[in-house]
Amino acid sequence: MTVLVSGGAGYIGGHMVLNLADRGEPVAVLDNLSTGFRWSVPREVPLVVADAGDFEAVLAAIRAHNVRSIIHFAARIVVPESMADPLGYYLANTVKTRTLIAAAVAGGVKEFIFSSTAAVYGEASLEPLSESHAPMPVSPYGTSKWMSEMMLRDAAAAHGFRYAVLRYFNVAGADPRGRYGQSSPAATHLIKVASQAALGQRSHMEVFGQDYPTPDGTCVRDYIHVSDLAEAHWSALSHLRSGGASVLVNAGYGKGYSVRQVIDTIRNLSGVDFEVRQGPRRPGDPASIVANADKLRHDLGWQPKLDNLATIIGHALDWEREMVRRAGT
Numbered sequence: 001m002t003v004l005v006s007g008g009a010g011y012i013g014g015h016m017v018l019n020l021a022d023r024g025e026p027v028a029v030l031d032n033l034s035t036g037f038r039w040s041v042p043r044e045v046p047l048v049v050a051d052a053g054d055f056e057a058v059l060a061a062i063r064a065h066n067v068r069s070i071i072h073f074a075a076r077i078v079v080p081e082s083m084a085d086p087l088g089y090y091l092a093n094t095v096k097t098r099t100l101i102a103a104a105v106a107g108g109v110k111e112f113i114f115s116s117t118a119a120v121y122g123e124a125s126l127e128p129l130s131e132s133h134a135p136m137p138v139s140p141y142g143t144s145k146w147m148s149e150m151m152l153r154d155a156a157a158a159h160g161f162r163y164a165v166l167r168y169f170n171v172a173g174a175d176p177r178g179r180y181g182q183s184s185p186a187a188t189h190l191i192k193v194a195s196q197a198a199l200g201q202r203s204h205m206e207v208f209g210q211d212y213p214t215p216d217g218t219c220v221r222d223y224i225h226v227s228d229l230a231e232a233h234w235s236a237l238s239h240l241r242s243g244g245a246s247v248l249v250n251a252g253y254g255k256g257y258s259v260r261q262v263i264d265t266i267r268n269l270s271g272v273d274f275e276v277r278q279g280p281r282r283p284g285d286p287a288s289i290v291a292n293a294d295k296l297r298h299d300l301g302w303q304p305k306l307d308n309l310a311t312i313i314g315h316a317l318d319w320e321r322e323m324v325r326r327a328g329t
Contacts, residue, residue: 002026003237004067006052006100007074008045009036011182012115012171012226016071017045018179019230028065030058031074040180053096055103062107069111069240070104071233072097075145078188079119079284082141093144098151105159111240112152112163113233118222118250118289120146120167128222128254128292131167139284149248156246164236168251169222169291171229173312174319181226181319191223191313194263195320198270205274207259209281212288218259220288222252225306225315235300249300252291253307265313 003020007013008029014036020027021042028046041047046065050057052074061067075093076082082089097114104112119142120135137143149165156163172191174181182192197205210217232251239247257265267273296302306312 001068002028002065003069003071004028004030004061004065006030006070006072007036009033009038009040009047010073011184012229013071013073014040014180015175015226015230016073016233017041018175019227019234021045023234028061028067030061035184037183040183051096052100055099058100058103059107062103062109067107067109069113069237070100070109071113071115071237072100073115075115077117077141079139079141080282082139082144083283086140089140089144090147093141094147094151097148101152101155104161105155110161111237112156112161113236113240114148114152114163114165116145116149116165116167117142118167118169118252118291120149121289123286124289127256127288128290129250130292131248131250131295138286141284153246162240162244162246164240164246165248166232166236166251167248168229168232169224169289171226172223172316173225173227173306174315175227176306176315178318178322181316181322183323190221190259190262191266191316192320194266194274195270195313195316197274198266198272198317199320199324201320201324203275204277206277206279207263208279208285210278214258214288216258216260219285220256220258220290222254222256222290223262223309223312224252225304225312228304228306231304232296232300232302235296235302239300247299249296250291250293251296252293253304254291254293256288256290257309262309262313265309266317269310269313269317
């Protein structure tokens with residue numbers, strides 16, 4: 001029985017595919033390649049080039065590859081962009097997820113794992129954030145994911161499949177074996193942008209907001225290594241396969257780092273004092289978000305192996321160097 005990974009040619013989904021393939025798990029990828037990369041999918045892994053919102057194509061893939069489980073990553077993920085294009089985000093993240101769930105029901109899928117986000121919590125007043133904290137998203141991105149969580153919950157209750165929702169925090173890093181990393185040149189992730197600045201791929205980078213109620217005035221985030229996050233999804237899938245109940249968990253490390261701390265670490269590791277410019281706050285950016293991930297660790301048995309900011313950034317820098325090398329060949 002196969003695991004279908006939607007968005008499996010993208011950054012996080014691609015690391016999930018590597019995790020499954022490394023285990024010898026039958027896996028197939030569904031991706032429209034709008035932001036993903038065909039070359040990132042291992043040759044032995046079937047790639048279905050189709051949109052998650054195409055019911056017939058998804059159902060055909062489920063039947064053709066004998067899919068039992070779906071791990072759904074395909075989405076739009078940029079908070080400021082969602083403020084400018086809310087309807088686009090509700091289409092990509094909510095409407096298309098509804099279609100994917102419908103195809104999963106029609107195809108008899110037994111386990112469905114959904115890639116959600118800490119953005120559902122919004123401007124949280126308590127930290128670290130536990131799953132009991134009431135969702136109050138402040139961006140269409142966060143709302144689009146929360147709506148999808150509710151659809152998944154209700155569909156599972158009505159149609160008898162089980163699910164896991166992982167609300168994850170800031171994902172960064174790259175495959176420790178150097179096979180894949182964040183490859184989109186237009187990516188807005190802090191560690192990606194700062195790494196590009198350190199390697200001369202950008203003339204400078206910008207810090208958005210210096211007057212937040214945090215120790216140094218810049219936003220604080222809980223950074224989780226992408227390979228540890230893939231392992232968290234595997235833990236969730238193993239839980240469901242063994243008969244465990246549907247579950248919603250945070251995925252983070254439970255510690256936060258400010259924008260300035262991240263920049264300082266990248267400067268130290270790269271040895272480059274790249275230019276940093278100060279910019280205004282961006283709409284939809286909470287001051288601080290840090291996870292309480294006890295439920296993931298204790299209930300699902302997840303054990304992170306790369307829980308270190310320097311390790312995360314080191315792997316990200318290594319991947320950026322690899323991207324520079326490939327561009328020059």
